[in-house]
Structures are given as structure tokens and as C-alpha cells.
Amino acid sequence: MPNPVRDHDDCSKEAIAESIDAWHASDSALELHEWLGWAWEEYAHWVKTSEAPKRPITSHALQPSRERLTQYVLYDHPNDHPDFFVVRPFDVGPGTVVARKTCALFRSLDKARAWCVQLGLARMDRSPGDDPKIIEVWT
Numbered sequence: 001m002p003n004p005v006r007d008h009d010d011c012s013k014e015a016i017a018e019s020i021d022a023w024h025a026s027d028s029a030l031e032l033h034e035w036l037g038w039a040w041e042e043y044a045h046w047v048k049t050s051e052a053p054k055r056p057i058t059s060h061a062l063q064p065s066r067e068r069l070t071q072y073v074l075y076d077h078p079n080d081h082p083d084f085f086v087v088r089p090f091d092v093g094p095g096t097v098v099a100r101k102t103c104a105l106f107r108s109l110d111k112a113r114a115w116c117v118q119l120g121l122a123r124m125d126r127s128p129g130d131d132p133k134i135i136e137v138w139t
Contacts, residue, residue, distance in 0.1 A: 016046075023035040071090050071139045073088050073138075074086070076133050122139060
């Protein structure tokens with residue numbers, strides 16, 4: 001089962017703490033500010049003031065891949081997370097499609113879409129043969 005990032009539509013102290021715990025548990029070579037998806041200046045401000053940026057955390061586990069095309073599939077309350085709209089990243093390469101273990105969970109469709117827009121993604125309609133739970137794909 002994927003490791004969800006719960007209610008990724010805020011930058012609460014709890015969400016920051018969960019992301020920091022995930023960074024400590026990982027073997028990532030990224031700096032903490034990169035893992036959180038923050039600019040260095042945002043991270044430095046947070047360290048000095050405990051005031052987080054006024055936008056959601058974009059955990060490294062959800063950021064686009066630099067080596068492959070990352071597509072984000074937006075689901076309507078899938079079986080593994082029936083209480084949420086889910087954005088699940090997939091890395092697409094030559095002859096491969098790999099689902100990431102982490103997904104972002106949202107209480108509303110509008111917040112899920114706003115998060116995709118914040119990442120700079122473009123929306124594509126679902127294909128007629130897609131799973132009925134798929135709303136759309138972002139790339």
C-alpha cells in the first residue's frame with residue numbers, strides 16, 4: 001500500500017513534522033529544505049521564526065522526477081483511500097511505468113487540482129478505457 005501524505009493541502013506543524021520524520025527515515029541525499037520542496041530562503045525563515053511558507057509542503061516524494069516523465073493521476077475516492085481524492089505520481093520511462101509509494105490525499109477535488117496547478121502541471125482528460133475512479137491525469 002502507498003505511503004500517503006495526508007491532507008496535503010496545508011502547511012501545518014503536523015504536516016511539517018511528518019515530512020521531517022520521513023526525511024530522517026529516508027536515505028535521501030537531499031537537504032531538508034529540498035525534501036520539503038521549499039526554497040532555501042523559505043526554510044531559513046521557518047528556522048528563525050517557526051512560520052511556514054503560506055503554501056502546502058511539496059514533499060520530495062511527490063515532486064517530479066528529473067530522469068523520467070512524471071504523471072500525476074487524480075482519483076475519486078479509490079479503494080485504498082475511500083475518504084479522499086488521491087493524487088498518485090507515476091514515473092514513465094522507455095517501456096516502463098512505475099507508481100510511487102507515496103500519494104497526496106485531499107478532502108476536496110478543488111484542493112487536489114489546485115495542488116497540481118501549484119506544481120506547474122497541465123491537465124489531460126482521462127481516456128475512455130481508464131479505471132472509472134480516475135478523474136484526470138496531470139503532467
